[in-house]
Amino acid sequence: MVGSVLVVGNGGREHALAWALSRDLGVTAVHVAPGNPGTAAVATNHQVDPLDGTAVADLAERLGVDLVVVGPEAPLVAGVADAVRERGIACFGPGREAARLEGSKAFAKEVMAAAGVPTAAARVCTTAEQVAAALDEFGAPYVVKDDGLAAGKGVIVTDDREAALAHAAGCAQVVVEEYLDGPEVSLFALTDGRTVLPFQPAQDFKRVGDGDTGPNTGGMGAYTPLPWAPADLVEQVVTTVVQPTVDELARRGTPFVGLVYAGLALTSRGLRVVEFNARFGDPETQPLLTRLTTPLGGVLKAAATGRLAGHPPLEWGSGAAVAVVLAADGYPGSPRRGDVITGAEGEGVFHAGTARDAEGRLVTAGGRVLAVVGTGDDLTAAREAAYARVATIDFAGGFCRTDIAAVAAAQEDS
DSSP states (O other): OOEEEEEOOSSHHHHHHHHHTTOOEEEEEEEEEEOOOOOGGSEEEOOTTTTHHHHHHHHHHHHTTTEEEOOOOHHHTTTTTHHHHTTTTEEESSSTTTTTTHHHHHHHHHHHHHHTTTTOOOOESHHHHHHHHHHHHSSSEEEEEEOOOTTOOOEEESSOHHHHHHHHHHHSSSSEEEOOOOOEEEEEEEEEEEEEEEOOBEEOEEETTTTTTEEEEEEEEEOOTTTTTTTTTHHIIIIIIIIHHHHHHHTTTOOOEEEEEEEEEEETEEEEEEEESOOOOTTTTHHHHHHOOOOOOHHHHHTTTTTOOTOOOOOOOOOOOEEEEEEOTTTTTTTOOOBOOSSSSSEEEEEEEEEEEETOOOOEEESSEEEEEEEEEHHHHHHHHHHHHHHOBBBBOOOSSSSSTTTHHHHHHO
16 A cells, blocks of 8 residues: 655646545545646645745645655755654655756766766866867867756757857856767656666657757657667666666665666767656656556655665556647747636646636646646557647647657658
Protein backbone atom coordinates (compact mmCIF):
# COMPACT_ATOMS: atom_id res chain seq x y z
CA MET A 1 0.00 0.00 0.00
CA VAL A 2 1.37 3.39 -1.03
CA GLY A 3 -1.05 5.53 0.96
CA SER A 4 -1.68 9.20 0.24
CA VAL A 5 0.52 11.25 -2.08
CA LEU A 6 1.23 14.97 -2.42
CA VAL A 7 2.41 16.17 -5.84
CA VAL A 8 4.17 19.54 -5.86
CA GLY A 9 3.69 21.76 -8.93
CA ASN A 10 1.02 23.15 -11.24
CA GLY A 11 1.93 22.15 -14.80
CA GLY A 12 1.06 19.51 -17.36
CA ARG A 13 3.61 17.12 -15.88
CA GLU A 14 1.96 17.40 -12.45
CA HIS A 15 -1.50 16.86 -13.97
CA ALA A 16 -0.21 13.69 -15.65
CA LEU A 17 1.42 12.49 -12.42
CA ALA A 18 -1.74 13.13 -10.41
CA TRP A 19 -3.84 11.39 -13.06
CA ALA A 20 -1.60 8.30 -13.10
CA LEU A 21 -1.43 8.19 -9.29
CA SER A 22 -5.23 8.41 -9.06
CA ARG A 23 -5.42 5.23 -11.14
CA ASP A 24 -3.09 3.30 -8.78
CA LEU A 25 -5.21 1.12 -6.49
CA GLY A 26 -2.50 1.36 -3.82
CA VAL A 27 -2.90 5.14 -3.58
CA THR A 28 -5.60 6.19 -1.12
CA ALA A 29 -5.64 9.94 -1.89
CA VAL A 30 -3.90 12.38 -4.22
CA HIS A 31 -3.16 16.00 -3.31
CA VAL A 32 -1.51 18.65 -5.48
CA ALA A 33 0.11 21.91 -4.41
CA PRO A 34 -0.78 24.31 -5.89
CA GLY A 35 -2.25 22.42 -8.85
CA ASN A 36 -4.43 23.72 -11.68
CA PRO A 37 -7.98 23.19 -12.99
CA GLY A 38 -6.90 19.88 -14.54
CA THR A 39 -5.44 18.43 -11.35
CA ALA A 40 -8.60 19.51 -9.50
CA ALA A 41 -10.51 16.89 -11.51
CA VAL A 42 -8.35 13.99 -10.23
CA ALA A 43 -6.97 15.28 -6.91
CA THR A 44 -7.40 17.86 -4.14
CA ASN A 45 -5.58 21.14 -4.79
CA HIS A 46 -3.92 23.17 -2.04
CA GLN A 47 -2.74 26.76 -2.45
CA VAL A 48 0.88 26.57 -1.34
CA ASP A 49 3.98 28.19 -2.81
CA PRO A 50 5.83 25.25 -4.42
CA LEU A 51 9.19 27.01 -3.91
CA ASP A 52 8.68 27.29 -0.14
CA GLY A 53 10.12 24.09 1.33
CA THR A 54 8.84 24.82 4.84
CA ALA A 55 5.31 25.45 3.57
CA VAL A 56 5.34 22.28 1.46
CA ALA A 57 6.65 20.21 4.38
CA ASP A 58 4.05 21.76 6.71
CA LEU A 59 1.29 20.83 4.26
CA ALA A 60 2.61 17.27 3.91
CA GLU A 61 2.61 16.89 7.70
CA ARG A 62 -0.84 18.41 8.06
CA LEU A 63 -2.27 16.07 5.41
CA GLY A 64 -0.40 13.08 6.84
CA VAL A 65 0.76 11.99 3.39
CA ASP A 66 2.96 8.94 2.91
CA LEU A 67 4.85 10.26 -0.13
CA VAL A 68 5.70 13.64 -1.63
CA VAL A 69 6.52 13.89 -5.35
CA VAL A 70 8.23 17.15 -6.33
CA GLY A 71 7.46 17.80 -9.99
CA PRO A 72 9.17 20.94 -11.34
CA GLU A 73 12.87 21.77 -11.48
CA ALA A 74 12.71 25.10 -9.62
CA PRO A 75 11.47 23.62 -6.29
CA LEU A 76 14.05 20.83 -6.57
CA VAL A 77 16.90 23.30 -7.10
CA ALA A 78 15.48 25.36 -4.22
CA GLY A 79 15.80 22.36 -1.86
CA VAL A 80 12.12 21.56 -1.32
CA ALA A 81 12.85 17.80 -1.30
CA ASP A 82 15.41 18.35 1.48
CA ALA A 83 12.85 20.19 3.60
CA VAL A 84 10.35 17.35 3.21
CA ARG A 85 12.89 14.63 4.05
CA GLU A 86 13.95 16.53 7.17
CA ARG A 87 10.41 15.93 8.49
CA GLY A 88 10.82 12.19 8.00
CA ILE A 89 8.45 12.03 5.02
CA ALA A 90 9.35 9.90 1.99
CA CYS A 91 10.08 12.16 -0.97
CA PHE A 92 10.57 11.44 -4.67
CA GLY A 93 12.91 14.09 -6.02
CA PRO A 94 16.59 14.91 -5.61
CA GLY A 95 17.89 17.23 -2.91
CA ARG A 96 19.32 20.65 -3.69
CA GLU A 97 22.89 19.45 -4.33
CA ALA A 98 21.93 16.53 -6.60
CA ALA A 99 19.41 18.73 -8.44
CA ARG A 100 22.34 20.87 -9.61
CA LEU A 101 22.57 18.24 -12.35
CA GLU A 102 19.85 20.32 -14.00
CA GLY A 103 20.32 23.58 -12.14
CA SER A 104 23.82 24.15 -13.54
CA LYS A 105 24.94 22.94 -16.93
CA ALA A 106 28.55 23.58 -15.89
CA PHE A 107 28.08 21.28 -12.89
CA ALA A 108 26.51 18.61 -15.13
CA LYS A 109 29.56 18.77 -17.42
CA GLU A 110 31.84 18.36 -14.41
CA VAL A 111 29.91 15.30 -13.20
CA MET A 112 29.92 13.75 -16.68
CA ALA A 113 33.66 14.28 -17.02
CA ALA A 114 34.26 12.58 -13.67
CA ALA A 115 31.92 9.70 -14.56
CA GLY A 116 33.22 9.21 -18.10
CA VAL A 117 29.85 9.97 -19.66
CA PRO A 118 29.95 10.86 -23.38
CA THR A 119 28.83 14.42 -24.08
CA ALA A 120 29.61 17.41 -26.29
CA ALA A 121 32.91 19.24 -25.83
CA ALA A 122 32.16 22.51 -24.05
CA ARG A 123 33.57 25.69 -22.55
CA VAL A 124 32.15 27.49 -19.51
CA CYS A 125 32.19 31.26 -20.18
CA THR A 126 31.60 34.31 -18.01
CA THR A 127 32.88 37.08 -20.31
CA ALA A 128 32.12 38.16 -23.86
CA GLU A 129 35.73 37.47 -24.80
CA GLN A 130 35.50 33.88 -23.56
CA VAL A 131 32.24 33.37 -25.46
CA ALA A 132 33.72 34.73 -28.68
CA ALA A 133 36.76 32.47 -28.37
CA ALA A 134 34.58 29.41 -27.73
CA LEU A 135 32.34 30.19 -30.70
CA ASP A 136 35.40 30.43 -32.92
CA GLU A 137 36.80 27.20 -31.49
CA PHE A 138 33.69 25.11 -32.18
CA GLY A 139 32.35 26.93 -35.25
CA ALA A 140 28.80 26.96 -36.58
CA PRO A 141 26.15 25.88 -35.85
CA TYR A 142 26.72 27.72 -32.55
CA VAL A 143 25.28 26.19 -29.36
CA VAL A 144 25.02 28.53 -26.37
CA LYS A 145 23.27 27.49 -23.13
CA ASP A 146 22.35 29.58 -20.13
CA ASP A 147 24.06 27.83 -17.21
CA GLY A 148 20.99 28.10 -14.98
CA LEU A 149 17.31 27.20 -15.20
CA ALA A 150 15.49 28.78 -18.12
CA ALA A 151 12.25 26.77 -18.48
CA GLY A 152 13.52 25.01 -21.60
CA LYS A 153 14.19 28.31 -23.39
CA GLY A 154 17.78 29.05 -22.35
CA VAL A 155 19.43 27.41 -25.35
CA ILE A 156 20.15 28.90 -28.76
CA VAL A 157 21.35 26.87 -31.74
CA THR A 158 22.12 29.14 -34.67
CA ASP A 159 24.40 29.84 -37.61
CA ASP A 160 24.22 33.54 -36.72
CA ARG A 161 27.30 34.41 -34.65
CA GLU A 162 25.86 37.77 -33.56
CA ALA A 163 22.68 36.07 -32.31
CA ALA A 164 24.81 33.61 -30.33
CA LEU A 165 26.79 36.46 -28.78
CA ALA A 166 23.62 38.37 -27.96
CA HIS A 167 22.09 35.35 -26.23
CA ALA A 168 25.22 34.89 -24.13
CA ALA A 169 25.23 38.57 -23.21
CA GLY A 170 21.85 38.11 -21.51
CA CYS A 171 23.17 35.37 -19.19
CA ALA A 172 25.48 35.58 -16.19
CA GLN A 173 27.31 32.40 -17.21
CA VAL A 174 26.94 30.23 -20.29
CA VAL A 175 28.15 26.91 -21.61
CA VAL A 176 29.25 27.02 -25.26
CA GLU A 177 29.27 23.56 -26.86
CA GLU A 178 30.16 21.83 -30.06
CA TYR A 179 27.11 21.08 -32.19
CA LEU A 180 25.84 17.50 -32.02
CA ASP A 181 24.35 16.00 -35.18
CA GLY A 182 21.75 13.25 -35.32
CA PRO A 183 18.27 12.76 -33.83
CA GLU A 184 17.57 13.60 -30.19
CA VAL A 185 15.98 11.19 -27.73
CA SER A 186 14.69 11.54 -24.17
CA LEU A 187 15.16 8.72 -21.68
CA PHE A 188 13.75 8.83 -18.15
CA ALA A 189 15.09 6.59 -15.39
CA LEU A 190 13.92 6.23 -11.80
CA THR A 191 16.62 5.85 -9.18
CA ASP A 192 16.85 5.46 -5.41
CA GLY A 193 20.44 6.71 -5.46
CA ARG A 194 21.87 3.31 -6.39
CA THR A 195 19.54 1.23 -8.58
CA VAL A 196 18.32 2.55 -11.94
CA LEU A 197 14.96 1.61 -13.49
CA PRO A 198 14.47 2.99 -17.02
CA PHE A 199 11.37 4.08 -18.91
CA GLN A 200 10.91 3.54 -22.62
CA PRO A 201 12.47 6.29 -24.74
CA ALA A 202 10.48 9.20 -26.13
CA GLN A 203 11.17 12.08 -28.48
CA ASP A 204 10.04 15.66 -28.00
CA PHE A 205 9.93 18.69 -30.28
CA LYS A 206 11.58 21.84 -28.92
CA ARG A 207 11.17 24.30 -31.80
CA VAL A 208 7.95 26.28 -31.92
CA GLY A 209 7.19 25.74 -35.62
CA ASP A 210 6.60 22.88 -38.04
CA GLY A 211 9.74 21.42 -39.52
CA ASP A 212 11.71 22.37 -36.39
CA THR A 213 11.67 26.06 -37.20
CA GLY A 214 11.60 29.07 -34.90
CA PRO A 215 12.87 29.54 -31.34
CA ASN A 216 13.22 26.85 -28.69
CA THR A 217 10.30 26.25 -26.33
CA GLY A 218 9.64 24.06 -23.32
CA GLY A 219 8.40 21.42 -25.80
CA MET A 220 5.60 21.42 -28.39
CA GLY A 221 4.83 17.71 -28.40
CA ALA A 222 6.23 14.22 -27.89
CA TYR A 223 5.66 10.60 -28.76
CA THR A 224 6.57 7.09 -27.67
CA PRO A 225 7.75 4.45 -28.55
CA LEU A 226 10.46 5.18 -31.12
CA PRO A 227 10.22 2.54 -33.86
CA TRP A 228 13.45 3.80 -35.47
CA ALA A 229 15.64 3.70 -32.34
CA PRO A 230 18.34 1.01 -31.89
CA ALA A 231 17.02 -2.08 -30.10
CA ASP A 232 19.65 -1.76 -27.38
CA LEU A 233 19.23 1.99 -26.83
CA VAL A 234 17.81 1.77 -23.30
CA GLU A 235 20.46 -0.68 -22.15
CA GLN A 236 23.18 1.46 -23.73
CA VAL A 237 21.95 4.66 -22.07
CA VAL A 238 21.63 3.06 -18.64
CA THR A 239 25.09 1.49 -18.86
CA THR A 240 27.03 4.43 -20.29
CA VAL A 241 25.07 7.46 -19.07
CA VAL A 242 22.57 7.09 -16.22
CA GLN A 243 24.22 4.51 -13.96
CA PRO A 244 27.68 6.17 -14.06
CA THR A 245 26.08 9.55 -13.28
CA VAL A 246 24.07 8.15 -10.37
CA ASP A 247 27.19 6.40 -9.07
CA GLU A 248 29.25 9.60 -9.30
CA LEU A 249 26.69 11.64 -7.38
CA ALA A 250 26.53 8.93 -4.71
CA ARG A 251 30.34 8.94 -4.51
CA ARG A 252 30.21 12.68 -3.81
CA GLY A 253 27.86 12.11 -0.90
CA THR A 254 24.87 13.66 -2.68
CA PRO A 255 22.84 10.67 -3.89
CA PHE A 256 20.23 11.39 -6.53
CA VAL A 257 16.80 10.09 -5.49
CA GLY A 258 14.13 10.71 -8.10
CA LEU A 259 14.07 10.80 -11.88
CA VAL A 260 17.10 11.35 -14.09
CA TYR A 261 16.07 12.71 -17.49
CA ALA A 262 18.79 12.20 -20.08
CA GLY A 263 18.45 14.30 -23.22
CA LEU A 264 20.53 12.49 -25.83
CA ALA A 265 21.78 12.88 -29.37
CA LEU A 266 22.41 9.79 -31.49
CA THR A 267 25.33 11.28 -33.40
CA SER A 268 27.48 9.94 -36.21
CA ARG A 269 30.15 9.38 -33.54
CA GLY A 270 27.87 7.58 -31.13
CA LEU A 271 25.62 8.41 -28.19
CA ARG A 272 26.14 11.84 -26.56
CA VAL A 273 24.36 13.58 -23.67
CA VAL A 274 22.82 16.91 -24.67
CA GLU A 275 21.54 17.75 -21.18
CA PHE A 276 20.30 16.32 -17.92
CA ASN A 277 17.07 17.23 -16.19
CA ALA A 278 16.33 16.30 -12.60
CA ARG A 279 12.63 15.52 -12.98
CA PHE A 280 9.95 14.16 -15.31
CA GLY A 281 10.06 16.02 -18.62
CA ASP A 282 7.11 17.90 -20.04
CA PRO A 283 5.58 16.99 -22.53
CA GLU A 284 7.17 13.50 -22.67
CA THR A 285 5.62 12.56 -19.32
CA GLN A 286 2.08 12.75 -20.67
CA PRO A 287 2.37 10.08 -23.42
CA LEU A 288 4.74 7.94 -21.35
CA LEU A 289 2.42 7.76 -18.33
CA THR A 290 -0.53 7.14 -20.64
CA ARG A 291 1.17 3.94 -21.83
CA LEU A 292 2.67 2.86 -18.47
CA THR A 293 0.83 -0.09 -16.92
CA THR A 294 3.03 -0.51 -13.83
CA PRO A 295 1.24 1.23 -10.91
CA LEU A 296 3.02 4.56 -10.57
CA GLY A 297 2.65 5.16 -6.85
CA GLY A 298 4.31 1.91 -5.84
CA VAL A 299 7.41 2.41 -7.97
CA LEU A 300 7.82 6.07 -6.97
CA LYS A 301 7.61 5.15 -3.29
CA ALA A 302 10.11 2.32 -3.83
CA ALA A 303 12.55 4.84 -5.29
CA ALA A 304 11.92 7.34 -2.48
CA THR A 305 12.56 4.73 0.21
CA GLY A 306 15.63 3.01 -1.28
CA ARG A 307 13.85 -0.15 -2.38
CA LEU A 308 14.27 -0.23 -6.18
CA ALA A 309 16.75 -3.13 -6.12
CA GLY A 310 14.98 -6.21 -7.42
CA HIS A 311 11.98 -4.23 -8.67
CA PRO A 312 10.72 -5.76 -11.94
CA PRO A 313 11.12 -3.75 -15.15
CA LEU A 314 8.40 -1.23 -15.90
CA GLU A 315 5.55 -2.61 -17.99
CA TRP A 316 3.94 -0.88 -20.96
CA GLY A 317 0.71 -1.13 -22.87
CA SER A 318 0.78 -2.02 -26.54
CA GLY A 319 0.57 0.58 -29.26
CA ALA A 320 1.73 4.20 -29.22
CA ALA A 321 0.95 7.58 -27.67
CA VAL A 322 1.38 11.07 -29.14
CA ALA A 323 1.12 14.36 -27.22
CA VAL A 324 0.39 17.64 -29.04
CA VAL A 325 0.84 20.89 -27.12
CA LEU A 326 -1.67 23.70 -27.62
CA ALA A 327 0.08 27.00 -26.97
CA ALA A 328 -1.14 30.55 -26.41
CA ASP A 329 -0.75 33.31 -28.96
CA GLY A 330 2.68 34.90 -28.52
CA TYR A 331 4.42 31.84 -27.09
CA PRO A 332 7.37 31.46 -26.46
CA GLY A 333 7.77 35.23 -26.18
CA SER A 334 4.89 37.00 -24.40
CA PRO A 335 1.90 34.65 -24.41
CA ARG A 336 -1.63 36.02 -24.12
CA ARG A 337 -3.56 35.20 -20.97
CA GLY A 338 -7.21 35.20 -20.01
CA ASP A 339 -8.71 33.76 -23.19
CA VAL A 340 -11.64 31.40 -22.60
CA ILE A 341 -10.96 27.74 -23.44
CA THR A 342 -13.72 25.45 -24.70
CA GLY A 343 -13.72 21.69 -25.36
CA ALA A 344 -10.92 20.76 -22.96
CA GLU A 345 -12.91 18.35 -20.80
CA GLY A 346 -12.27 14.62 -20.67
CA GLU A 347 -9.48 12.06 -20.70
CA GLY A 348 -6.23 12.67 -22.50
CA VAL A 349 -6.19 16.47 -22.05
CA PHE A 350 -3.53 17.57 -19.56
CA HIS A 351 -3.62 21.11 -18.23
CA ALA A 352 -0.49 23.26 -17.94
CA GLY A 353 -1.19 27.00 -18.40
CA THR A 354 -4.85 27.13 -17.35
CA ALA A 355 -6.84 28.85 -14.62
CA ARG A 356 -10.41 29.73 -13.65
CA ASP A 357 -11.56 33.31 -14.05
CA ALA A 358 -13.91 35.16 -11.68
CA GLU A 359 -16.90 33.58 -13.43
CA GLY A 360 -15.46 30.06 -13.14
CA ARG A 361 -14.60 29.76 -16.82
CA LEU A 362 -11.48 27.89 -17.93
CA VAL A 363 -8.99 30.42 -19.33
CA THR A 364 -5.42 30.52 -20.59
CA ALA A 365 -2.78 31.32 -17.96
CA GLY A 366 0.54 30.43 -19.53
CA GLY A 367 2.45 29.75 -22.72
CA ARG A 368 1.89 26.03 -23.07
CA VAL A 369 -1.79 25.72 -22.25
CA LEU A 370 -2.70 22.06 -22.79
CA ALA A 371 -1.09 18.80 -23.87
CA VAL A 372 -3.48 16.55 -25.78
CA VAL A 373 -2.61 12.84 -25.88
CA GLY A 374 -3.87 10.39 -28.47
CA THR A 375 -3.29 6.65 -28.37
CA GLY A 376 -3.56 3.93 -30.99
CA ASP A 377 -2.17 0.67 -32.28
CA ASP A 378 0.66 2.56 -33.97
CA LEU A 379 1.97 6.12 -34.29
CA THR A 380 -0.26 6.89 -37.27
CA ALA A 381 -3.38 5.98 -35.31
CA ALA A 382 -2.14 7.81 -32.21
CA ARG A 383 -1.42 10.96 -34.24
CA GLU A 384 -4.87 10.85 -35.79
CA ALA A 385 -6.47 10.49 -32.36
CA ALA A 386 -4.43 13.35 -30.89
CA TYR A 387 -5.14 15.80 -33.70
CA ALA A 388 -8.82 14.84 -33.82
CA ARG A 389 -9.04 15.73 -30.12
CA VAL A 390 -7.10 18.96 -30.67
CA ALA A 391 -9.68 19.99 -33.28
CA THR A 392 -12.42 19.98 -30.61
CA ILE A 393 -10.57 22.48 -28.37
CA ASP A 394 -10.66 26.21 -28.97
CA PHE A 395 -9.26 29.42 -27.51
CA ALA A 396 -8.37 32.72 -29.20
CA GLY A 397 -4.95 32.65 -30.82
CA GLY A 398 -4.24 29.06 -29.80
CA PHE A 399 -1.88 27.12 -32.02
CA CYS A 400 0.04 23.84 -32.26
CA ARG A 401 2.57 22.14 -34.45
CA THR A 402 0.96 19.91 -37.07
CA ASP A 403 3.92 17.57 -37.55
CA ILE A 404 4.39 15.89 -34.15
CA ALA A 405 5.58 12.30 -34.77
CA ALA A 406 4.84 12.66 -38.50
CA VAL A 407 8.26 11.50 -39.74
CA ALA A 408 8.36 8.53 -37.33
CA ALA A 409 4.83 7.51 -38.32
CA ALA A 410 5.79 7.60 -41.99
CA GLN A 411 8.84 5.45 -41.27
CA GLU A 412 6.68 3.02 -39.33
CA ASP A 413 4.26 2.72 -42.25
CA SER A 414 6.96 2.25 -44.92
